[in-house]
Amino acid sequence: MSDLTVTPLPVPEPPAEGFTRREALILGLFALAGAATTSGCSSDQKAMDEFVQKHFKDLSPEELKTVLARMEKNLTKKYGKPVTVSATPAMEGVLFGYALDLSRCIGCRRCVYGCVDENNQSRDPQTHYITVLEMDKEKGVDLQDANAYYDHETVPAEGKFYMPVSCQQCENSPCSKVCPVGATWKEPDGIVVIDYNWCIGCRSCIAACPYGARRFNWGEPNIPADELNPVTEYLGNRPRPRGVVEKCTWCLHRVRKGLYPKCVEVCPVGARKFGNLLDPDSEIRYIIENKRVFILKEELNTQPKFFYYYGL
Amino acid sequence: MLRKVSNFVTGTARMAFLGGNKLYYAWLGLLAFCIVQGLFAYAQQFEHGLIVTHMRDSVSWGFYIGNFTFLVGVAAAAVLLVIPAYVYDWKPIKEVALFGEMLAVASIVMCLLFVMVDMGHPERFWHLIPGLGHMNLPSSIMAWDSLVLNIYLLVNLSVASYLVYCAYYGIHYNHKIVVPLVIFSIPMAISIHTVTAFLYNGMASRPYWNSAILAPRFIASAFCSGPALLLILFQILRKVSAFEIKDEAIHKVAELMSYAMGFNLFLFGAEVFKEYYSNTHHLVHYQYLFAGLHGKPSPIALYAWMSLIFAVVSFLLFLIPKTRRMPLTMNIGCVLIYMSVYIEKGIALIIPGFTPDQLGQVYEYVPSATELRIAAGVFGIGFLLFTLMVKVSVVILFEREQGPAHA
Numbered sequence: 001m002s003d004l005t006v007t008p009l010p011v012p013e014p015p016a017e018g019f020t021r022r023e024a025l026i027l028g029l030f031a032l033a034g035a036a037t038t039s040g041c042s043s044d045q046k047a048m049d050e051f052v053q054k055h056f057k058d059l060s061p062e063e064l065k066t067v068l069a070r071m072e073k074n075l076t077k078k079y080g081k082p083v084t085v086s087a088t089p090a091m092e093g094v095l096f097g098y099a100l101d102l103s104r105c106i107g108c109r110r111c112v113y114g115c116v117d118e119n120n121q122s123r124d125p126q127t128h129y130i131t132v133l134e135m136d137k138e139k140g141v142d143l144q145d146a147n148a149y150y151d152h153e154t155v156p157a158e159g160k161f162y163m164p165v166s167c168q169q170c171e172n173s174p175c176s177k178v179c180p181v182g183a184t185w186k187e188p189d190g191i192v193v194i195d196y197n198w199c200i201g202c203r204s205c206i207a208a209c210p211y212g213a214r215r216f217n218w219g220e221p222n223i224p225a226d227e228l229n230p231v232t233e234y235l236g237n238r239p240r241p242r243g244v245v246e247k248c249t250w251c252l253h254r255v256r257k258g259l260y261p262k263c264v265e266v267c268p269v270g271a272r273k274f275g276n277l278l279d280p281d282s283e284i285r286y287i288i289e290n291k292r293v294f295i296l297k298e299e300l301n302t303q304p305k306f307f308y309y310y311g312l
Numbered sequence: 313m314l315r316k317v318s319n320f321v322t323g324t325a326r327m328a329f330l331g332g333n334k335l336y337y338a339w340l341g342l343l344a345f346c347i348v349q350g351l352f353a354y355a356q357q358f359e360h361g362l363i364v365t366h367m368r369d370s371v372s373w374g375f376y377i378g379n380f381t382f383l384v385g386v387a388a389a390a391v392l393l394v395i396p397a398y399v400y401d402w403k404p405i406k407e408v409a410l411f412g413e414m415l416a417v418a419s420i421v422m423c424l425l426f427v428m429v430d431m432g433h434p435e436r437f438w439h440l441i442p443g444l445g446h447m448n449l450p451s452s453i454m455a456w457d458s459l460v461l462n463i464y465l466l467v468n469l470s471v472a473s474y475l476v477y478c479a480y481y482g483i484h485y486n487h488k489i490v491v492p493l494v495i496f497s498i499p500m501a502i503s504i505h506t507v508t509a510f511l512y513n514g515m516a517s518r519p520y521w522n523s524a525i526l527a528p529r530f531i532a533s534a535f536c537s538g539p540a541l542l543l544i545l546f547q548i549l550r551k552v553s554a555f556e557i558k559d560e561a562i563h564k565v566a567e568l569m570s571y572a573m574g575f576n577l578f579l580f581g582a583e584v585f586k587e588y589y590s591n592t593h594h595l596v597h598y599q600y601l602f603a604g605l606h607g608k609p610s611p612i613a614l615y616a617w618m619s620l621i622f623a624v625v626s627f628l629l630f631l632i633p634k635t636r637r638m639p640l641t642m643n644i645g646c647v648l649i650y651m652s653v654y655i656e657k658g659i660a661l662i663i664p665g666f667t668p669d670q671l672g673q674v675y676e677y678v679p680s681a682t683e684l685r686i687a688a689g690v691f692g693i694g695f696l697l698f699t700l701m702v703k704v705s706v707v708i709l710f711e712r713e714q715g716p717a718h719a
Contacts, residue, residue: 016694047328051435051436055439055445055446069629089517117707122548125363129661131671133671133672142672143670143671143672144593144596144668144672146671146672146673148673149673150313174515174516174517177451178452178453178514178515179448179452179454180440180452180454180455180457180458181436181440181447181448181452181455183446184447188423196438197670198431198436198446199432199433199436200431200434200436200437200439201362201431201432201433201436202430202432203373203432204452204454204511206369207372207373207512207515207518207666208515209517209670210516210670211670212370212669212671213367214369214671215369216432217361217432218361218363218365218367218368219360219361219362219363220361225575242432243431243433245432255420282710288544295696299514299715
């Protein structure tokens with residue numbers, strides 16, 4: 001599944017005793033609301049810990065450690081194998097960028113399923129981060145005439161070309177702008193992330209995203225234990241709960257360790273390119289400087305860091 | 313003081329539930345049924361998640377948010393009655409302004425419930441509480457919306473309950489408290505609907521909503537639907553209780569509604585002209601609304617046409633003084649207006665905004681049975697709340713022997 005080694009599981013720390021003032025306040029509210037919260041949780045303590053958990057950015061380093069340990073413990077128990085949850089920060093001096101060669105893409109959807117395996121998307125109901133659009137060569141890029149549900153024996157089909165679309169990691173991201181609780185934001189390396197434990201599931205971001213890149217967990221996500229990728233990140237590919245939004249993070253758990261995103265790795269025709277936009281010698285910079293690149297829906301001023309080009 | 317308040321609570325509770333006729337209890341029973349079946353449906357949604365709705369990633373908001381938007385309009389429309397009553401000191405409407413405020417309270421409660429049932433994690437609502445959570449201000453319109461809606465609820469709830477409380481004890485209300493709050497509630501009413509419109513309006517991803525005319529359209533249509541509900545209510549109350557309202561007041565409200573509907577239709581026409589004449593790709597949403605795409609009829613086209621026809625007919629009924637004053641035609645007009653705006657906000661605003669989606673894909677959304685049942689439950693709660701508040705006020709203001717206090 002993943003070519004990363006599994007780091008040894010840290011010993012989970014016991015939850016802190018007693019409640020802070022803030023927690024007490026929240027608990028009081030909780031009692032007022034009278035909601036028997038967080039369905040599907042085996043233990044009340046786990047539900048309570050999750051309920052009172054702060055926003056990711058408000059967690060102190062100690063609190064973050066406790067949260068990660070709690071998650072590792074719960075996931076290890078749920079999937080019956082050691083699962084790690086890290087919070088690897090962005091690297092200094094890195095701004096990631098992506099380029100996709102439309103003249104090479106054959107529409108095989110290997111990226112789609114490679115991504116699902118790598119990022120622990122739900123298998124049933126099926127969640128995909130990448131939508132591959134089939135379009136007529138005659139008409140060029142025309143979304144109103146695109147078909148995401150093509151189903152041929154073999155690809156590419158005669159007279160068609162393919163345009164995979166996933167999160168464009170906009171510099172000016174409309175999704176994070178509209179989020180009422182700040183549960184999604186752009187990291188210093190340019191990747192837009194979500195705190196799945198803070199997201200209230202209002203789906204404003206899905207409405208605001210011009211690229212159809214965001215996915216909601218309408219039902220309980222399902223991943224067979226033997227297919228789970230156990231190397232996970234808090235803001236990335238850890239298994240998501242029901243009722244929250246998720247999206248492509250350019251395999252944050254890989255790229256922050258110097259690996260390519262899975263889709264880049266599995267693409268059989270080399271249509272996908274990835275690198276550091278701040279590094280003048282990177283392949284991504286070469287493409288932007290030497291090919292005719294374009295971005296999707298340029299007029300919306302979202303400033304995607306995802307570039308399309310015709311390499312051949 | 314505490315004793316007075318507790319007396320007031322028990323006294324009004326008695327007024328709310330005792331001394332009604334058979335029809336009143338039948339109505340309460342119907343609402344109770346709606347609520348109970350809604351709770352069962354919600355239990356199902358709570359257990360399985362929002363997958364029991366027909367919303368999906370393509371159409372990620374649906375019937376709940378449509379109803380929410382409609383009810384924000386109803387709540388905002390209370391100002392139509394409050395403005396002439398308090399600003400122009402126009403006596404015939406003054407008494408009915410209280411009912412407008414109560415309607416606002418009930419509507420906002422329904423709004424908040426519709427948002428709650430639409431949330432993937434309703435128990436995380438505290439993330440939106442200022443100071444406790446992490447509100448994304450000033451950039452998130454949704455955060456602003458939750459702020460203004462809650463303030464509006466608080467203001468109207470305080471004014472309405474204070475007025476009823478004073479009337480209950482036959483004391484005159486304190487002008488220094490009521491008047492500033494009422495004046496404050498007027499811009500608040502405009503702002504709740506404007507902010508709600510901006511919620512959609514600000515999304516460049518959805519060309520159907522990304523039009524500067526959206527907020528004015530919201531205000532215009534709200535000024536039709538809210539009063540329509542109140543006019544019907546007043547006539548019912550006049551028949552079955554000692555509630556008094558002059559014909560003059562009813563006709564004045566109906567006249568104001570005709571202007572609002574005329575303006576609403578004009579704005580709609582401006583929108584339709586812009587889309588069809590410029591004939592860009594953005595037209596697809598209107599095509600889905602009124603006809604269908606890729607040769608397939610749209611499941612919402614019938615409703616869209618109904619809404620438009622109802623709007624035109626009711627506009628004419630209210631514009632012509634004769635049909636505006638005739639009870640039968642006026643009531644037909646009220647029902648048509650209410651239905652027209654309900655379809656416009658509940659169906660014709662949200663669904664075409666999402667269809668086709670951002671990548672041109674068409675997912676034909678129609679609400680699931682669970683969505684309809686939960687919506688009926690929420691309406692049950694709102695109407696029950698409104699009914700009880702109205703019943704208490706009517707008893708205090710018009711039927712009780714002692715203390716003929718006027719709000």
